[in-house]
Amino acid sequence: MEYPNNDNNGLPRATRDVSLHELSTRLAEFSQVRGWDQYHSPRNLLLALVGEVGELSEIFQWKGEVGKGLPNWSSAEKEHLEEELSDVLLYLVLLADVCGLDLGQAALAKIIKNAIKYPVITPHNNDHSQNPTNSK
Numbered sequence: 616m617e618y619p620n621n622d623n624n625g626l627p628r629a630t631r632d633v634s635l636h637e638l639s640t641r642l643a644e645f646s647q648v649r650g651w652d653q654y655h656s657p658r659n660l661l662l663a664l665v666g667e668v669g670e671l672s673e674i675f676q677w678k679g680e681v682g683k684g685l686p687n688w689s690s691a692e693k694e695h696l697e698e699e700l701s702d703v704l705l706y707l708v709l710l711a712d713v714c715g716l717d718l719g720q721a722a723l724a725k726i727i728k729n730a731i732k733y734p735v736i737t738p739h740n741n742d743h744s745q746n747p748t749n750s751k
């Protein structure tokens with residue numbers, strides 16, 4: 616596996632698309648060599664996931680509204696955000712794995728289900744009532 620670029624900390628950083636399958640494989644190796652599989656029960660991973668969502672929330676706490684693209688954020692703040700987002704993703708992938716679920720397939724299927732539930736609005740079909748962001 617090649618990582619041609621390094622990040623600000625000199626750590627290797629992929630420049631290609633990364634699949635959920637690759638993350639699963641890397642996480643499985645990481646846990647296996649440390650003997651941590653025994654701790655990775657569905658419940659433990661869910662609690663770890665929620666803990667990391669809390670850490671992610673702390674980054675935005677008290678900041679007020681934040682613009683898309685994070686204008687005025689320092690590179691250190693953006694790096695911190697990347698780390699917390701990654702922790703959430705990695706625990707989510709681990710949780711799906713220990714539950715024996717294919718998260719990528721499930722997420723694609725859910726997008727299709729969402730599209731059926733919320734059809735595209737056209738002039739001939741302007742019923743917005745199903746849009747969950749429409750409070751009326």
Ligand SMILES: Nc1ccn([C@H]2C[C@H](O)[C@@H](COP(=O)(O)OP(=O)(O)OP(=O)(O)O)O2)c(=O)n1
Binds near residue numbers: 646651654670705706
């Ligand atoms: N039993 C464990 C413990 C950790 N990790 C991995 C998944 C997360 O990506 C990261 C979480 O590590 P920490 O618990 O050290 O949490 P943080 O990185 O958020 O550190 P801190 O809480 O000090 O900010 O390590 C794991 O796979 N299995």
